Amino acid sequence: MSSESLFTPFRLGAIDVRNRIAMAPLTRSRAGMDGVQTPLAVDYYGQRASAGLIITEATNISRQGRSYAYTPGIYTDAHVDAWAPVTNAVHAAGGRIVMQLWHVGRMSHVSLQEDGAAPVAPSAIQAGGNVFTEAGHLPPSMPRALATEEIAGIVEDYRSAARRAKAAGFDGVEVHAANGYLLEQFLRDSTNHREDRYGGSIENRARLSLEVVEAVAGVWGADRVGLRLSPFSTAVGDTPLDSTPMETHGYLARRLGEMGLAYLHAVEGQLHGGNGAATFDVQALRAAFGGAYIANNGYDRHRALNATASGHADMIAFGKPFIGNPDLVERLRSDVPLHEAAAATFFGGGAEGYTELVRA
Numbered sequence: 001m002s003s004e005s006l007f008t009p010f011r012l013g014a015i016d017v018r019n020r021i022a023m024a025p026l027t028r029s030r031a032g033m034d035g036v037q038t039p040l041a042v043d044y045y046g047q048r049a050s051a052g053l054i055i056t057e058a059t060n061i062s063r064q065g066r067s068y069a070y071t072p073g074i075y076t077d078a079h080v081d082a083w084a085p086v087t088n089a090v091h092a093a094g095g096r097i098v099m100q101l102w103h104v105g106r107m108s109h110v111s112l113q114e115d116g117a118a119p120v121a122p123s124a125i126q127a128g129g130n131v132f133t134e135a136g137h138l139p140p141s142m143p144r145a146l147a148t149e150e151i152a153g154i155v156e157d158y159r160s161a162a163r164r165a166k167a168a169g170f171d172g173v174e175v176h177a178a179n180g181y182l183l184e185q186f187l188r189d190s191t192n193h194r195e196d197r198y199g200g201s202i203e204n205r206a207r208l209s210l211e212v213v214e215a216v217a218g219v220w221g222a223d224r225v226g227l228r229l230s231p232f233s234t235a236v237g238d239t240p241l242d243s244t245p246m247e248t249h250g251y252l253a254r255r256l257g258e259m260g261l262a263y264l265h266a267v268e269g270q271l272h273g274g275n276g277a278a279t280f281d282v283q284a285l286r287a288a289f290g291g292a293y294i295a296n297n298g299y300d301r302h303r304a305l306n307a308t309a310s311g312h313a314d315m316i317a318f319g320k321p322f323i324g325n326p327d328l329v330e331r332l333r334s335d336v337p338l339h340e341a342a343a344a345t346f347f348g349g350g351a352e353g354y355t356e357l358v359r360a
């Protein structure tokens, strides 16, 4: 099998990448409780700059959008100052880096919100699973439904975050519309029971994602904006699937294609549960979008080589393999075995398991 295509350059909208290997967004919970990254993050991302594209860990666009403890933000100037050395380090090593913009919606806890406020959501439906707080893992709090008039403010928060990401020197941004967070909560009819223009029809449920993309593209140009979705995953927050996932996400993908977005990035199937190829018609989604496609979820060298050689995807995003293998690109190129990272150091802590490797 040809191993050419995985290691050949590509162009995602206006972003030139030197290979087809992306580092998937990975929350590592090592920032301060104020969302300010520490210098460790500079080393961590710099170590992984041989990826064609780094997609940062999900980054809070606002105080309200925050979930897990110690996750970074991009809503104050201190956040910008802490991210700037990260983008410098990646660029100095010849890499490209986009920031994943995140509002968690109902996947939060009152202890993480300003003045103990309830998290916000399309509808007052409590999420399952748990969130990482300063007091450990706790069930998400009961959210309150956003008033229609509040939604424009959230779009503004995305716009400001996009501006700050630009000031911090990123190459673009990825809108996080996957994994059970706010934008996906609006997309799915299981979590969106609204009766205003943000609920009901597919067009209405996709409205917030499209307004956010439009705002962010106004800052960056659409060719430096990507979007991540996970139509067939329930993994975060036990979020039930939409009743017509292909139609809902197909509509969104088509509209994003019309806007000329840099790329579409999909978690194929159930997060951490294989590629779900049997249920997920990736090619239909790609066709609806019509632009560059980044595939993710459980890829290894063999599947990644196949997927790019066969044209299944333009790029492959690797998550866990990048935690344990900062030199993943070289390892894949030379077919050297990979280290398995220790799950105990995925979230929180310091250098151990982050910039200093700990084997499983």
Ligand SMILES: Cc1cc2nc3c(=O)[nH]c(=O)nc-3n(C[C@H](O)[C@H](O)[C@H](O)COP(=O)(O)O)c2cc1C
Pocket: 024, 025, 026, 027, 028, 056, 057, 058, 100, 176, 178, 179, 228, 267, 271, 272, 296, 297, 298, 299, 317, 318, 319, 320, 321, 346, 347
């Ligand atoms: C520690 C950890 C943190 C993650 N954080 C994020 C995140 O911030 N944003 C996101 O979209 N996905 C996140 N994910 C999901 C990964 O991006 C990816 O979809 C998942 O790990 C499957 O890919 P893999 O099999 O290559 O690891 C996270 C996964 C892990 C293991």
